[in-house]
Amino acid sequence: MKSLKHRFLVGLSVSMAALGVFFAVLLSMNLRDQLVTDTEHKASLVLSQVEAVQAYVREVLRPSMYDLLPPDAFLLEAMSTSFVTRKVMSDHNALGDQFRYRRVAMGARNPDYEADAFERGVMARFAVDPDVTRIEEITQRNGEEVFVAARPVRFEPSCLRCHGDPADAPKALIERYGDTRGFWRHSGELFGLDMVTVPVAGALGQIKGKTMGFLSLFALGLAAFYLTLQVFFDRLVVVNLRRATDVLRRYFPKEVAETPKTAVPVAVEDEIEEIYAGIDAMASRLKEARENIEDHAQNLERKVADRTLELAREADERRSDVSLFVELLSILNFSQTRSELLGAALARVAGRFGASEAAYECEFSGGGSVTWPEGADVPPPPGNWRALLAAGELVLADHTALIPVRTTDVSRGLLRLYFPKDGPGPDPQAEDLYRAIGHQLGIALENLDAINSLLAQNTLLASIFDGISDPLALIDSASGIILANEPARELARALEDRPARPGETPRLPARLVGDPIHAADAGPDAPVATTVALDGGRSFAVARYPLASPSGHSRRFVVYARENTAERRMLEQLRQTEKLVAVGKLAAGLAHEINNPLGVIACYAELLRQSLVEPQALDDLAVIERHAVMAKKVLRDLLDFARPRPAKPGPCDIKALLSGLARIFDVQAQSRHSSLCLDVPEGIPLAKADAGALEQVLSNLLLNALDAVEPGQGRITLAAAAAEDGGQVSLTVADNGPGIPESDLSHIFDPFFTTKEAGRGTGLGLAVAFGLMRDMGGSIEARNNGGAVFTLTLPACHGPCQEDAP
Numbered sequence: 001m002k003s004l005k006h007r008f009l010v011g012l013s014v015s016m017a018a019l020g021v022f023f024a025v026l027l028s029m030n031l032r033d034q035l036v037t038d039t040e041h042k043a044s045l046v047l048s049q050v051e052a053v054q055a056y057v058r059e060v061l062r063p064s065m066y067d068l069l070p071p072d073a074f075l076l077e078a079m080s081t082s083f084v085t086r087k088v089m090s091d092h093n094a095l096g097d098q099f100r101y102r103r104v105a106m107g108a109r110n111p112d113y114e115a116d117a118f119e120r121g122v123m124a125r126f127a128v129d130p131d132v133t134r135i136e137e138i139t140q141r142n143g144e145e146v147f148v149a150a151r152p153v154r155f156e157p158s159c160l161r162c163h164g165d166p167a168d169a170p171k172a173l174i175e176r177y178g179d180t181r182g183f184w185r186h187s188g189e190l191f192g193l194d195m196v197t198v199p200v201a202g203a204l205g206q207i208k209g210k211t212m213g214f215l216s217l218f219a220l221g222l223a224a225f226y227l228t229l230q231v232f233f234d235r236l237v238v239v240n241l242r243r244a245t246d247v248l249r250r251y252f253p254k255e256v257a258e259t260p261k262t263a264v265p266v267a268v269e270d271e272i273e274e275i276y277a278g279i280d281a282m283a284s285r286l287k288e289a290r291e292n293i294e295d296h297a298q299n300l301e302r303k304v305a306d307r308t309l310e311l312a313r314e315a316d317e318r319r320s321d322v323s324l325f326v327e328l329l330s331i332l333n334f335s336q337t338r339s340e341l342l343g344a345a346l347a348r349v350a351g352r353f354g355a356s357e358a359a360y361e362c363e364f365s366g367g368g369s370v371t372w373p374e375g376a377d378v379p380p381p382p383g384n385w386r387a388l389l390a391a392g393e394l395v396l397a398d399h400t401a402l403i404p405v406r407t408t409d410v411s412r413g414l415l416r417l418y419f420p421k422d423g424p425g426p427d428p429q430a431e432d433l434y435r436a437i438g439h440q441l442g443i444a445l446e447n448l449d450a451i452n453s454l455l456a457q458n459t460l461l462a463s464i465f466d467g468i469s470d471p472l473a474l475i476d477s478a479s480g481i482i483l484a485n486e487p488a489r490e491l492a493r494a495l496e497d498r499p500a501r502p503g504e505t506p507r508l509p510a511r512l513v514g515d516p517i518h519a520a521d522a523g524p525d526a527p528v529a530t531t532v533a534l535d536g537g538r539s540f541a542v543a544r545y546p547l548a549s550p551s552g553h554s555r556r557f558v559v560y561a562r563e564n565t566a567e568r569r570m571l572e573q574l575r576q577t578e579k580l581v582a583v584g585k586l587a588a589g590l591a592h593e594i595n596n597p598l599g600v601i602a603c604y605a606e607l608l609r610q611s612l613v614e615p616q617a618l619d620d621l622a623v624i625e626r627h628a629v630m631a632k633k634v635l636r637d638l639l640d641f642a643r644p645r646p647a648k649p650g651p652c653d654i655k656a657l658l659s660g661l662a663r664i665f666d667v668q669a670q671s672r673h674s675s676l677c678l679d680v681p682e683g684i685p686l687a688k689a690d691a692g693a694l695e696q697v698l699s700n701l702l703l704n705a706l707d708a709v710e711p712g713q714g715r716i717t718l719a720a721a722a723a724e725d726g727g728q729v730s731l732t733v734a735d736n737g738p739g740i741p742e743s744d745l746s747h748i749f750d751p752f753f754t755t756k757e758a759g760r761g762t763g764l765g766l767a768v769a770f771g772l773m774r775d776m777g778g779s780i781e782a783r784n785n786g787g788a789v790f791t792l793t794l795p796a797c798h799g800p801c802q803e804d805a806p
Contacts, residue, residue, distance in 0.1 A: 008233065013226060020218040024211050031207040035200060036147070040136050043149030043196045046089070046099055047134075050194050053088050054081040058158060074162070074170030085194075086113070098198070103153070105192030109182035115192065118142075123193055126152040138200060145204060150195040155185050163191075328440055339370060341448055345441055346372035346415075353401070353426065355417040360405070362413045363389060378418065385414050394434055401426040403438040405445070412442045471561040479507045482556065491561065495534070513544060513559050531564070538565045569779070595635050601628050651686040651797040652694055654720050654729060661695065662718055665702045672706060674714030684722050686797035687729045689776045694794075697769040697780070701733040701790050704765065707756065708737030708788060722796065731792040739784040748782055 062079045069075065076083050082103050089101040104115040106123065115123060118141055126132055136149045155163060162169055164186075166179040185191060327348050335341035346358040350372060359371045359378045363386070371378045381402075382388070388395060388402060389411045395402035403415040415438055419425045426434075465472065471488035473481055481492060488508075495509045512532055527546070533539045545558040605625050612618055662678040669676040687694070698718075705716045717734045740748060740755075747753050751767040773780045778794040 008237075009226065009230060012229065013222070016222050016225070020215060020222065023218070024215045027214055028207055028211040031210060032204070035203050035207065036138065039138075039147040039198050039200060040149070042099065043136065043147065043198055046101060046196045047149060047151060047194060050085055050089060050101065050103075050196075053085050057081045057084050058156075062158075072171045074172040076173070076176065080162070082113070100197045102195050102197070103192065104195070105153070105182075107181060108192070109177040119193065119195060122148070122150050122195065123152070123190065126193065127190055141197065144199065145201045147198040147200050148195065149198075150193050152190055153192045153194060155187055155189050155191060157187050160185065160187060328444055331444070335448060338445065338448060341444060342370040343372065343374065345444070346370065349415070349437055349441075350417060353417060353430075354419065354423060355401070356420050356423075357418040359416045359418075360413055361385060361416070363411050378416070381414060381416060389414050394431060394438075396426045396428055396431070396434070399423070399425050401434060403434050405438045405442045407439070407442045407446050410442070410446070412445050415441065470563075471559075473508060473559050475508060475513065475557050475559055477555045477557075479509075479513055481506045481508060488559075488561070508559065512540065512542060512561065513557075538563065539568050540564065594631070598628055598631050598635070602632075650688040650690070652689040652691040652794075654684055654687050654731070655680045657691055657695060658698075658718055658720060658731070661698055661702065665699075665706070665716075668706060669714070669716060672709075672714065673712045674706070674709050674716065676702075677715070677717045679717060679719035681721065684720055685726060685729060687794040688797045689778065689794045690772075693772045693776060694792075697772050697792065698731070698733065700765040700769050705733060705735040705737070705788070709735050710737070726798075727796055729794050729796050731794070732789060733792075734785070734787060734789045736787040739786075739788050740782060742784075745782060745784075749780070 057079070058081055061084075062081075065075055065079050077087075078084070082105075086101075086103055102113070102119070104113050104119050106115050106120065108114045122135060125135060132152075134149065134151045136147070138145065138147050140146075141148070160168075162173055163182055164184070166174060166183045169179070169183065328345055331341055331344045331348070335344065342360050346360060350356070350358040357372065357376050357378050359369055359381075361369045361381050385402070389404050389406070392404050392406060392411070394404065399419045399421060401417040401419075403417070404411065405413045405415050417426065465483075466485050468485055469487060471485070471491045473484035473488040473492075475481055481488070484492070489506070491512075492506050492508055495512060496506075512534070527543060529541070529543045531539060532542050540561045541564050543560045545560075547556045547558065602625070605621055605628065608621055609618070612621065658678060658680050662676060666676045702716065702718070706714070709716065713736070715736045717732065719732045719734075721730050721732075722728070723730070744753075744755060748755075749766050749770040751764055753767075770780055773792060773794075776794060778792060780793075781791050783789050783791075
């Protein structure tokens with residue numbers, strides 16, 4: 001029995017020997033090719049040298065000799081290409097050990113250069129194929145292995161003088177070779193060849209020696225490799241295979257001892273075959289086990305298919321249950337009343353369980369019941385249904401299911417399902433599902449009640465919110481309106497700096513609500529109350545209440561605004577009246593106490609004037625009289641301020657009054673190179689006012705305006721207008737002077753307050769005007785608009801007042 005190692009090593013030795021022969025042949029061929037390449041190169045160099053010598057003779061030397069010699073003269077040693085070439089190449093390699101050069105011809109003049117049989121054979125190859133210009137090959141010649149390189153030689157026109165008609169040949173050539181050989185040639189005719197023969201027998205012998213040396217070295221290396229591989233094979237392969245065989249014998253003794261059940265018995269020749277035999281026996285046992293497993297798998301597949309069908313049916317039921325719960329949630333979203341919710345829910349629940357009829361009985365008094373189909377004759381609930389509902393008991397009878405509808409701690413009603421008499425009835429295995437349906441329906445009812453309650457509260461709050469007459473708004477941190485009642489929206493539209501762009505959130509102006517983020521004098525969570533005065537005289541009491549906001553969200557504020565323009569004006573008038581009353585009492589006392597001394601001073605001044613004659617004394621007395629008169633004027637103003645004459649109730653023709661004042665003051669305006677404009681519309685109603693008192697007020701204002709404007713550029717406007725409702729008449733005196741300082745606007749109607757230079761005003765004119773307007777039931781206000789603007793407001797004259805008009 002051949003062992004595995006023996007067969008492996010024999011096969012490997014044969015393979016390596018074949019590989020060595022292959023490399024030897026490859027080496028021999030490579031060396032031979034290299035020899036051919038070197039020899040071709042050497043032969044090409046020789047032929048190139050031959051061609052160069054012949055070209056020199058043909059193109060240079062021969063034409064020069066023709067020029068030097070007589071016409072019939074011919075110098076063979078200098079003018080014959082064949083002679084010169086043979087001579088040069090023979091001298092170059094006299095021994096012939098490197099190469100042998102021959103220039104031969106058929107029918108050559110010199111018999112020594114007549115082509116032999118080998119050379120005629122080469123010429124015949126050139127004659128057969130005129131396109132062949134060179135032959136290079138290794139061949140046998142005279143029993144010697146040589147490399148041959150040959151090229152054909154053909155006659156050219158310049159050669160025909162010596163090789164054409166003998167009559168044309170040089171006489172020296174005829175005398176030397178005669179006129180029979182080498183003549184009558186024509187251009188292009190093949191007559192010979194240049195051949196270089198290189199001996200290669202010695203080089204080929206060297207190649208054979210090198211190849212044999214390589215084979216010897218390879219054989220020695222193969223023997224060493226064989227011995228090394230034998231050692232490693234024993235250690236790495238044979239030992240492990242024997243261990244694998246021992247494992248099979250130890251763990252599968254029966255299978256190893258059995259004869260393999262194969263069609264062709266396998267002889268156990270080595271370790272591999274022994275392992276194969278054991279594996280074959282074990283495979284047969286595995287086949288039997290697989291057949292048993294397949295039989296069991298088929299039975300298992302049937303069981304799995306049956307179970308899969310059962311699970312699919314259960315999954316469909318679960319999907320139906322999930323769909324039912326989703327539909328109940330959807331019904332809640334679209335239902336407005338309990339009847340809508342219960343009607344839709346009963347239809348879905350009855351359809352899911354296959355019930356023919358369904359009913360819901362409300363737990364609360366007066367709740368009523370809902371049936372499906374609508375109007376169906378459903379049996380009444382059992383007498384103890386409230387007790388069942390209180391206990392949360394589920395009842396599944398033959399064709400009836402009583403399901404308590406409840407949330408975690410509140411019972412809401414009883415759901416009844418009635419199944420067809422010929423049907424399967426309620427499913428006892430679905431008790432948890434019935435209870436879940438009842439619980440879900442209870443949650444839906446509870447949510448619906450909560451939503452309805454929330455909507456009712458929201459409606460109530462909205463009605464209260466919109467019913468507030470003062471502006472009320474919910475704003476964000478940028479003063480954008482989130483929610484506002486109609487007065488707040490009207491205020492926002494009235495105060496907006498620019499119309500809101502499409503899609504832009506309307507905003508309350510900052511001059512009304514301030515900065516919602518930073519409170520002025522309170523913490524960020526404290527309410528802020530301020531009074532805001534706007535252009536046009538309107539003012540608002542604004543309260544801002546911050547709302548708590550989750551982290552990361554912008555803050556919100558509730559803004560409540562109450563217009564207090566009328567209150568503010570009333571308070572200002574009240575304060576002004578109190579001032580006037582106090583000053584009036586003081587002025588009356590002062591006038592009484594000072595008037596008598598002034599009378600005495602005036603009387604004695606008059607007496608002194610009658611007795612004095614000196615001019616200087618008279619001038620001093622005039623100063624005393626002038627200042628006494630000024631003091632009396634101040635006292636008279638004080639008395640007028642303290643005891644104003646009663647104002648007449650009217651009526652007063654505003655247009656006539658203003659026209660008369662315009663004519664009077666226009667002269668003074670022209671004298672100061674200023675203009676006075678009158679603007680009174682037609683049809684202005686009569687005013688309920690004392691014409692004299694109103695004239696005094698307007699005259700005072702016009703005099704102040706003339707003092708305020710700059711001469712040459714002054715412009716004063718006296719205008720009147722009626723309110724839209726016709727209840728009031730407003731008069732305006734405006735100038736283009738420097739205006740009134742903002743700090744003085746609140747004090748100009750105070751007694752003795754003046755902005756004029758000392759000695760030019762008493763400070764009582766505007767205070768008297770304020771008192772007169774108050775007594776007439778009107779008002780007077782001042783503001784700046786390109787100068788000072790005074791607005792007088794008086795009630796219009798209607799009814800009995802108008803009948804008293806002249």
